Amino acid sequence: xxxxxxxxxxxxxxxxxxxxxxxxxxxxxxxxxxxxxxxxxxxxxxxxxxxxxxxxxxxxxxxxxxxxxxxxxxxxxxxxxxxxxxxxxxxxxxxxxxxxxxxxxxxxxxxxxxxxxxxxxxxxxxxxxxxxxxxxxxxxxxxxxxxxxxxxxxxxxxxxxxxxxxxxxxxxxxxxxxxxxxxxxxxxxxxxxxxxxxxxxxxxxxxxxxxxxxxxxxxxxxxxxxxxxxxxxxxxxxxxxxxxxxxxxxxxxxxxxxxxxxxxxxxxxxxxxxxxxxxxxxxxxxxxxxxxxxxxxxxxxxxxxxxxxxxxxxxxxxxxxxxxxxxxxxxxx
Numbered sequence: 001x002x003x004x005x006x007x008x009x010x011x012x013x014x015x016x017x018x019x020x021x022x023x024x025x026x027x028x029x030x031x032x033x034x035x036x037x038x039x040x041x042x043x044x045x046x047x048x049x050x051x052x053x054x055x056x057x058x059x060x061x062x063x064x065x066x067x068x069x070x071x072x073x074x075x076x077x078x079x080x081x082x083x084x085x086x087x088x089x090x091x092x093x094x095x096x097x098x099x100x101x102x103x104x105x106x107x108x109x110x111x112x113x114x115x116x117x118x119x120x121x122x123x124x125x126x127x128x129x130x131x132x133x134x135x136x137x138x139x140x141x142x143x144x145x146x147x148x149x150x151x152x153x154x155x156x157x158x159x160x161x162x163x164x165x166x167x168x169x170x171x172x173x174x175x176x177x178x179x180x181x182x183x184x185x186x187x188x189x190x191x192x193x194x195x196x197x198x199x200x201x202x203x204x205x206x207x208x209x210x211x212x213x214x215x216x217x218x219x220x221x222x223x224x225x226x227x228x229x230x231x232x233x234x235x236x237x238x239x240x241x242x243x244x245x246x247x248x249x250x251x252x253x254x255x256x257x258x259x260x261x262x263x264x265x266x267x268x269x270x271x272x273x274x275x276x277x278x279x280x281x282x283x284x285x286x287x288x289x290x291x292x293x294x295x296x297x298x299x300x301x302x303x304x305x306x307x308x309x310x311x312x313x314x315x316x317x318x319x320x321x322x323x324x325x326x327x328x329x330x331x332x333x
Contacts, residue, residue: 003103008011008324009081014041015322017075019315020120023064023188024051024276026313028198030068031095041083043069045251047095047199053185054176060209063299063310065097066255070150070298071120073256074263077110078117087249097252112260113142119263124312126271127206127216129232130305138282139268145262151250152257153242153296155165161290162238165275165301168284170215172277181220190219203296204313206273207232214303216258217227217277237304238275240288242296254299273310275301 006014015032024031029049031043045058045065045298055061057190069085076083081102087101140156147154157165176182191199204220214236242256243250262272278301288298 003039006034008104011038011041012318012322014072014075015318017117017120018022018043018068018072019321020123020257020276021064021067021071022123022125022262023036023067024055024060026199026204027061027064027189028055028100028316028321029061030065030321031323032072032321034327035099035101036131036326038327039103040099041072041157042092042093042096043072043098043100044095045097048109051185051189053182056141057244057277059299060246061245061278062097062102062248062251063255063258066257067206067259067262068255069098069100069252070263071258072100072257073263074112074116074120074161076100077106077115080106080108087252088170093307094124097248107300112146114267115266116263116267119266121307123259123266124310125206125273125308126206126310127273128308129207129209129230130271130303130307132233133306135237135304135306139270140264143264145314146256146260146264147241149213150257151243151253152299152314153293154242154257154261154302155242155293157240158237159235164233165238165240165278165288166213166215166236168278169275169301172281172284173215173217175281176277177218177221184305186219187221191314195314197314197320199314201314204311206310207261215275215277217275219230235307240290240300241300241302241303242289244296245299251298251299258300258302261302269306270304271307271309272301275303 027049029046029071031044073083082104084101086099125306144154192202209232214232
């Protein structure tokens, strides 16, 4: 196959898939631009959509961009292209997180074990109670392998680890709830009355645990009405996602690993949500580490299980995230 430039339609297809990725408070902190030869895409962070008090180092921002990058890779395969990724290339281009070149044909066999494209649109955060049905060991083994392939370690926690992580998450949630500045920042991303293209609508807030076992984030900072609470699983299935390093490239890898795991779980009917509170405070984040597993940096706590699907949250239009101003005209565009 000779190198064939991407058409405008194909570029928009890639951008739409990238824009379906999860992000802290649904902030969607990414921008996209075609490569100069239209044989790929350049992926950028968007600092104007940062959440600086909750995420002062930009770690969650880069994880979000990493998730968008993985979706772009999945979409490229659907176009019959093999995505070649380069993270944080040395380029005088502010905010450039990665380049994705798609000049080669896609491999004959699915590189992720199966085609994950349909799961991109089906993947949503489910902040509702899950059943007590365990995830099969074989499936969790596949999820672990998926994370490893992206440069991260996924660890399913045993009971003692679950209780330790829940206690740390409870502590972090309590501290956040008493931090007026952080709560104001979170509430700025709520979209409770008007339709929006980003942020958290009321229908996506989820429930609080009636028995206070699972510390779901309280986005509003107000006590949850008793009738709005539900009984969650007695002992949730939790996993940590860990990287060896703790630099922007590691955060981008963590984001790709998270999204690959999430899409594969979605394809198998497993729901997922992120318990992010404990990684937002340095001391509780440090406490998430399991010394028995050696050195590492916990990037995320994931809650997995079987239950109702989460709702689709609003998304920005492709024209808001894809800059085509420098694109060269191509056949079919």
